[in-house]
Amino acid sequence: MLILGIETSCDETSASIVENGTKILSNVVASSLPLHAKTGGIIPEVAARQQIKYIIPVIEKAIENCKFKIENLGSIAVTIGPGLIGSLLVGVETAKTLAYVWNKPIIPVNHLIGHIYANWLVANSVLQIEKPRATRHTPHAKIDFPALVLIVSGGHTDLLLMKGHGKLKWLGGTRDDAAGEAFDKIARLLNLPYPGGPSIEKASDKGNPKAFNFPRPMLDSGDFDFSFSGLKTAVLREVQILKQRQQFNNSTIQQLAYDVQEAIIDVLIAKTIRAAQIHKVKSILLSGGVAANEKSRNELKLSATRHRPHAKFFVPEKFLCTDNGAMIASAAYFNYKPVDWRKITANPELYFD
């Protein structure tokens, strides 16, 4: 079945066509990120205004790229939350209109569940807009259940046990800032550009192990919750001291970036591995924007191999870690529950049931 996935929950506007939940036929993402880089963060009205401009051309391009006929489209999937209300409305109202006009079933999708399903996508079936008709398709390695899922995005950090499609149990999450949010806020303290995750990753390349010993929040709390706001405060204090001593320069910024990245990744890994061991999972799935971080991918994989050797480790290709319509289409395929378009509404606060 071909599903058109529409994603507009934050600063991306994306439309993708996915076959049977795994094979990406086209994937178009337009981002208003350069506009937010100027303001050091997302201004919701600016994001939504851009999405109104982008949404139709993005959907047209997604269809054009794989040259298929609307008659062959099985259904439409759309992110209904969580996210920014103005942004969500653009995608939801467009998807509802298309469902009515084309007379297609529509499936509402939780954005966070979408992130998980990026792990089912076969990245090399298509990639660039320039190569829309690429047909290389390798079958996805099988994800066995139960699986342990870590979602690390800009707004969320959650650990879940997945016993099957539609069978998710929330184990824990952040009590304050999400991991991506911590990267973004700390980057601002370090005068690094938005979005903070990639900036900190880049700056940390030149750091050395452990100059600043930042806290590993809630590392030994015995539960699966996270807290990253204390780390932000610790960095602020260090920045103030360095500024007083006139030592706040490129070299100390790179070092701070290195240690911040280490502190965040250490906690994420420790909790994930503990949960994987306790729940005796067969697979470990990393997902969300922060999963694009090379060190988080490598270190979690390494740690999983060492401490849970029988479990298989999965992480989406980097371009599928951040927001995209393909993951929404995939989530809809594996959790196929069409709803009357009149009953679909955007829900910025949507979480797990």
Ligand code: KG4
């Ligand atoms: O999943 P996502 O695209 O959007 C949300 O659903 O929030 O995640 C965006 C977040 C941002 O906080 C961004 O700084 C972070 O993912 N991120 C990264 C990297 N790339 C994006 N964090 C660390 N390292 C990266 N390479």
Ligand code: ZN
């Ligand atoms: Zn996201």
